[in-house]
Amino acid sequence: MKRIASLLPLLVVFLFTACSEEPDEIIACGDDQVIIIDRNKSADTNVIITWKWKVSEIADLPGAYQKYMRSTDECKPVDGNKKILIASSSGGVVLADRKTKQSLFYAHVPNAHSAELLPDNRIIVALSTAEKGNCIQLFDIGTPEKMIWQDSLYSGHGVVWMPRYQRLFALGYDELRSYSLKDWNTYSPGLEPEKKWILPDNGGHDLNNVSDTKLIISTHNSVWVFDIPGEQFHEFEPLREVRDVKSVNYNESTGELVYTKGEISWWTHNIYSRNPDKIFTVPGIDLYKARVISRN
Numbered sequence: 001m002k003r004i005a006s007l008l009p010l011l012v013v014f015l016f017t018a019c020s021e022e023p024d025e026i027i028a029c030g031d032d033q034v035i036i037i038d039r040n041k042s043a044d045t046n047v048i049i050t051w052k053w054k055v056s057e058i059a060d061l062p063g064a065y066q067k068y069m070r071s072t073d074e075c076k077p078v079d080g081n082k083k084i085l086i087a088s089s090s091g092g093v094v095l096a097d098r099k100t101k102q103s104l105f106y107a108h109v110p111n112a113h114s115a116e117l118l119p120d121n122r123i124i125v126a127l128s129t130a131e132k133g134n135c136i137q138l139f140d141i142g143t144p145e146k147m148i149w150q151d152s153l154y155s156g157h158g159v160v161w162m163p164r165y166q167r168l169f170a171l172g173y174d175e176l177r178s179y180s181l182k183d184w185n186t187y188s189p190g191l192e193p194e195k196k197w198i199l200p201d202n203g204g205h206d207l208n209n210v211s212d213t214k215l216i217i218s219t220h221n222s223v224w225v226f227d228i229p230g231e232q233f234h235e236f237e238p239l240r241e242v243r244d245v246k247s248v249n250y251n252e253s254t255g256e257l258v259y260t261k262g263e264i265s266w267w268t269h270n271i272y273s274r275n276p277d278k279i280f281t282v283p284g285i286d287l288y289k290a291r292v293i294s295r296n
Helices: 002-020
Strands: 025-030 033-038 049-054 072-078 083-088 092-097 103-108 112-118 122-127 135-140 147-152 158-162 167-171 175-182 190-198 207-209 214-218 223-227 232-235 245-250 257-261 270-274 278-281 287-293
Touching (some): 025 072, 025 270, 072 287, 092 112, 092 122, 122 158, 122 167, 135 190, 147 190, 207 245, 245 287
Antiparallel strands (some): 033 049, 072 083, 122 135, 135 147, 158 167, 207 214, 214 223, 223 232, 270 278
16 A cells, blocks of 8 residues: 555656647648647647548548548537548538548538537538538438438538537528427437527628537627527627638637638638637648647
8 A cells, every 4th residue: 555655646747747748639621631730839830730631542432522522611529539520512521530530421411511410320411502502411320321301591501519408509691590309219310490599690600619508600790609598699709890700619718719710712721829829820721610629
């Protein structure tokens, strides 16, 4: 027992060092690829890329996905950051294993703009304006390319599952909706519309969670926080009246903020960070969205 006790301080130091050295990561997408950046070691154009997914290098996808995944617009870490949901406005969505890059699921989805992993290995995708678009579509991971449910939503741009409320929130051009799971344990699962809120500005673009009770939303002309229990929108002061924000990530407890905005038409080469204040510039990729990979 004395020997174990004498080793405890060393064990604490080891664990603290291991945790503090864990990389703080940003995942970003654009063109036909997705990259992961070491946030702590990167600054300006000195961007340290630790992981890359490029559709031309993924051999297990059907050939048509070389076209469908040529303009990635979502890269969402899911399942404890072990998997990444990748959507493309060219018409595809892929669930990739981070370690192996194996394609665990794929589907042809016109003008896909976001996706979310739902309970029991199902995926919901938001489709923007396109022929057979303007909706949200539900899939089962076990049956690629087979859509099992859909609901119309003009200019679908965001989907986020909020476990506390057991609700899916979906963002369209001028509205935010909530859905509950319906017939989820049957052979014909779907979603039941619950509520709808009109946005304070048109052009709903990005939807993300701030906490387990709040969502953050970007529109044409600003960024907003939606308080779920109060059912109220208020302008997000750090990005008040900042136009064309394509992705926004905010940690309410630390004040950390990471976002992208359209600067060259709808894309950019810059990822902006506050707390700490940095700009990450990637000249070789027309970037669209960036997400923070949480260490928790």
